[in-house]
Amino acid sequence: xxxxxxxxxxxxxxxxxxxxxxxxxxxxxxxxxxxxxxxxxxxxxxxxxxxxxxxxxxxxxxxxxxxxxxxxxxxxxxxxxxxxxxxxxxxxxxxxxxxxxxxxxxxxxxxxxxxxxxxxxxxxxxxxxxxxxxxxxxxxxxxxxxxxxxxxxxxxxxxxxxxxxxxxxxxxxxxxxxxxxxxxxxxxxxxxxxxxxxxxxxxxxxxxxxxxxxxxxxxxxxxxxxxxxxxxxxx
Amino acid sequence: xxxxxxxxxxxxxxxxxxxxxxxxxxxxxxxxxxxxxxxxxxxxxxxxxxxxxxxxxxxxxxxxxxxxxxxxxxxxxxxxxxxxxxxxxxxxxxxxxxxxxxxxxxxxxxxxxxxxxxxxxxxxxxxxxxxxxxxxxxxxxxxxxxxxxxxxxxxxxxxxxxxxxxxxxxxxxxxxxxxxxxxxxxxxxxxxxxxxxxxxxxxxxxxxxxxxxxxxxxxxxxxxxxxxxxxxxxxxxxxxxxxxxxxxxxxxxxxxxxxxxxxxxxxxxxxxxxxxxxxxxxxxxxxxxxxxxxxxxxxxxxxxxxxxxxxxxxxxxxxxxxxxxxxxxxxxxxxxxxxxxxxxxxxxxxxxxxxxxxxxxxxxxxxxxxxxxxxxxxxxxxxxxxxxxxxxxxxxxxxxxxxxxxxxxxxxxxxxxxxxxxxxxxxxxxxxxxxxxxxxxxxxxxxxxxxxxxxxxxxxxxxxxxxxxxxxxxxxxxxxxxxxxxxxxxxxxxxxxxxxxxxxxxxxxxxxxxxxxxxxx
Numbered sequence: 010x011x012x013x014x015x016x017x018x019x020x021x022x023x024x025x026x027x028x029x030x031x032x033x034x035x036x037x038x039x040x041x042x043x044x045x046x047x048x049x050x051x052x053x054x055x056x057x058x059x060x061x062x063x064x065x066x067x068x069x070x071x072x073x074x075x076x077x078x079x080x081x082x083x084x085x086x087x088x089x090x091x092x093x094x095x096x097x098x099x100x101x102x103x104x105x106x107x108x109x110x111x112x113x114x115x116x117x118x119x120x121x122x123x124x125x126x127x128x129x130x131x132x133x134x135x136x137x138x139x140x141x142x143x144x145x146x147x148x149x150x151x152x153x154x155x156x157x158x159x160x161x162x163x164x165x166x167x168x169x170x171x172x173x174x175x176x177x178x179x180x181x182x183x184x185x186x187x188x189x190x191x192x193x194x195x196x197x198x199x200x201x202x203x204x205x206x207x208x209x210x211x212x213x214x215x216x217x218x219x220x221x222x223x224x225x226x227x228x229x230x231x232x233x234x235x236x237x238x239x240x241x242x243x244x
Numbered sequence: 245x246x247x248x249x250x251x252x253x254x255x256x257x258x259x260x261x262x263x264x265x266x267x268x269x270x271x272x273x274x275x276x277x278x279x280x281x282x283x284x285x286x287x288x289x290x291x292x293x294x295x296x297x298x299x300x301x302x303x304x305x306x307x308x309x310x311x312x313x314x315x316x317x318x319x320x321x322x323x324x325x326x327x328x329x330x331x332x333x334x335x336x337x338x339x340x341x342x343x344x345x346x347x348x349x350x351x352x353x354x355x356x357x358x359x360x361x362x363x364x365x366x367x368x369x370x371x372x373x374x375x376x377x378x379x380x381x382x383x384x385x386x387x388x389x390x391x392x393x394x395x396x397x398x399x400x401x402x403x404x405x406x407x408x409x410x411x412x413x414x415x416x417x418x419x420x421x422x423x424x425x426x427x428x429x430x431x432x433x434x435x436x437x438x439x440x441x442x443x444x445x446x447x448x449x450x451x452x453x454x455x456x457x458x459x460x461x462x463x464x465x466x467x468x469x470x471x472x473x474x475x476x477x478x479x480x481x482x483x484x485x486x487x488x489x490x491x492x493x494x495x496x497x498x499x500x501x502x503x504x505x506x507x508x509x510x511x512x513x514x515x516x517x518x519x520x521x522x523x524x525x526x527x528x529x530x531x532x533x534x535x536x537x538x539x540x541x542x543x544x545x546x547x548x549x550x551x552x553x554x555x556x557x558x559x560x561x562x563x564x565x566x567x568x569x570x571x572x573x574x575x576x577x578x579x580x581x582x583x584x585x586x587x588x589x590x591x592x593x594x595x596x597x598x599x600x601x602x603x604x605x606x607x608x609x610x611x612x613x614x615x616x617x618x619x620x621x622x623x624x625x626x627x628x629x630x631x632x633x634x635x636x637x638x639x640x641x642x643x644x645x646x647x648x649x650x651x652x653x654x655x656x657x658x659x660x661x662x663x664x665x666x667x668x669x670x671x672x673x674x675x676x677x678x679x680x681x682x683x684x685x686x687x688x689x690x691x692x693x694x695x696x697x698x699x700x701x702x703x704x705x706x707x708x709x710x711x712x713x714x715x716x717x718x719x720x721x722x723x724x725x726x727x728x729x730x731x732x733x734x735x736x737x738x739x740x741x742x743x744x745x746x747x748x749x750x751x752x753x754x755x756x757x758x759x760x761x762x763x764x765x
Contacts, residue, residue, distance in 0.1 A: 012526045015530070033544045034547075056462050079459070082687070126422070126444075127445075128421075130469040131469025134550075141536050142529050144536075156417065171370055172368045175370065177415075207382070208446050209387065210390075211387065227550065
């Protein structure tokens with residue numbers, strides 16, 4: 010009875026437009042090339058090694074960036090600005106070829122298996138948050154399966170540690186073709202802040218071809234949903 | 245017993261031991277290989293100190309440090325001795341010490357003498373045998389090769405009629421972290437549970453030694469995602485202790501607000517998990533919705549849903565003014581009323597109570613023996629909360645009592661988590677009332693002197709986190725050691741599930757909800 014009253018009182022909670030604009034979110038870090046003089050202050054400030062100097066101008070690799078905003082304060086010329094749109098992932102080349110197949114084979118649904126290979130757990134919490142009643146990812150036909158045999162793809166979070174390497178490969182092998190590999194978070198791209206750790210394998214891409222990187226540390230549920238919808242060809 | 249009285253007492257017992265008090269609440273005792281067991285025994289049995297952890301540092305030779313605490317007076321005691329290639333095992337009277345000794349043995353290559361359990365813990369089968377990555381001569385940035393040299397891990401065997409084992413993991417069903425569980429069962433009940441972790445071991449302690457102290461808070465936050473704020477706070481406390489800095493009351497209050505916000509969303513997730521594993525579907529949906537609301541509040545406050553890069557040493561990295569204050573109060577007011585309603589509906593449900601009551605019990609005696617901390621320990625009657633026993637920031641004024649239960653089951657942990665959420669609401673309001681005017685973003689550059697050392701401790705959502713830091717050259721740390729709450733609390737789970745049926749394991753596990761990431765590091 011109490012639950013029914015609660016339901017009536019508060020009504021529907023699910024956000025209808027999932028790709029709404031969130032002004033407080035993190036976003037791409039842009040460097041104004043007119044203002045930048047290549048002083049390397051931001052490069053030294055970046056723990057993740059995401060900023061490089063190319064032709065005397067700083068360039069940010071958004072896949073490596075952990076969105077800590079430290080570089081913004083470090084710049085004397087105020088050349089660094091952050092956008093407020095976390096929906097910006099790009100599909101890799103392998104993923105683009107797979108994209109057509111996905112729509113043909115799976116139509117409107119996608120069953121995924123999540124494997125944590127050494128993340129700090131924040132990415133896992135955000136993946137789990139996509140299933141709450143606010144985002145409700147299952148209405149788009151995306152589900153997380155309990156067995157790799159039931160799934161169309163694998164979601165990897167974190168740098169691949171050598172202890173988890175074998176389990177990851179076994180999970181990957183158990184998935185039927187065509188296999189989709191989605192890497193969530195900056196660590197899964199090149200190790201992120203943990204890339205110098207002695208117990209990490211160099212790169213996820215060497216173990217299995219990655220179709221989609223979702224950047225962020227951790228990526229917000231919105232960014233994850235955007236990436237998944239993009240690879241399903243729904244946007 | 246006060247810390248200086250203890251120092252005198254140690255001198256009386258053993259006049260060969262050298263003692264030194266640092267940072268007001270840390271006593272360092274230098275002793276030898278032969279006498280260490282005797283001294284630790286006296287400190288623990290006669291003087292009632294609690295074993296916290298054991299770690300190794302490398303100077304000219306290897307030094308083993310045993311951390312003990314006096315919870316009532318709030319100080320640390322470190323017993324030290326030099327070793328060359330063998331360490332003294334404390335396994336016969338400190339049951340938890342095997343974890344720490346095995347870790348030292350794997351990462352420093354120091355053998356355990358006369359220990360009952362000497363299996364590898366960090367090194368899984370795929371590792372190289374003779375590589376010790378935490379030693380200083382192991383180059384930073386180089387990777388351990390895939391060699392499959394380590395001998396096979398031996399699980400406990402079950403024998404007799406009807407006995408069988410169920411292996412689970414490392415990859416679990418659902419969106420969870422990896423770890424291996426080996427159940428030994430006869431019929432329905434679980435006879436023994438063995439937990440094998442360290443699948444996520446990345447070598448964070450080594451990375452910590454090579455990052456500038458001004459940026460290290462970012463790495464601390466990423467040891468465990470769910471406790472980001474608590475780790476950042478611990479780093480701030482550590483640095484502030486080393487450079488003897490006193491923060492203003494406003495900064496302290498903002499930090500407490502952030503710490504308690506983190507507590508709310510974590511415990512909401514925990515009680516969500518408990519309800520899901522019972523199959524009671526309406527409340528968990530709403531709890532996770534409310535937790536989402538808190539995450540969004542956090543995003544509005546700091547730009548990060550996990551409140552990252554907000555707490556920095558000697559300051560605070562966000563602007564905090566009346567707008568944010570009003571936002572917090574408004575959001576919490578909306579959440580609190582609804583939350584109380586839903587919680588009452590769970591506590592009034594017979595089918596819910598039937599599952600949680602008398603399930604997954606850890607008795608007080610066991611909990612004391614293995615020194616459980618946090619909610620898990622408090623549910624079994626251990627009256628210990630870092631916020632009260634080692635008060636930091638403004639907890640001395642606002643935290644006046646420790647919530648405890650006695651029975652130590654799932655229901656007690658559920659009730660305690662709810663009590664902590666309710667307390668968090670009160671603490672946030674109290675802390676906000678202490679903030680007058682605007683708090684301005686302030687991140688001073690820190691410069692550390694070489695050769696200092698200190699401990700810092702914080703109550704995370706999982707329990708007591710202790711961090712040891714020793715400064716080195718070029719504004720970096722020479723050694724950072726994390727004694728994470730999950731490292732010791734995971735063992736509590738093996739006691740909780742003994743005698744329960746296998747289908748109750750997820751429920752017991754969720755009521756503990758220990759972190760794999762911070763355990764593995």
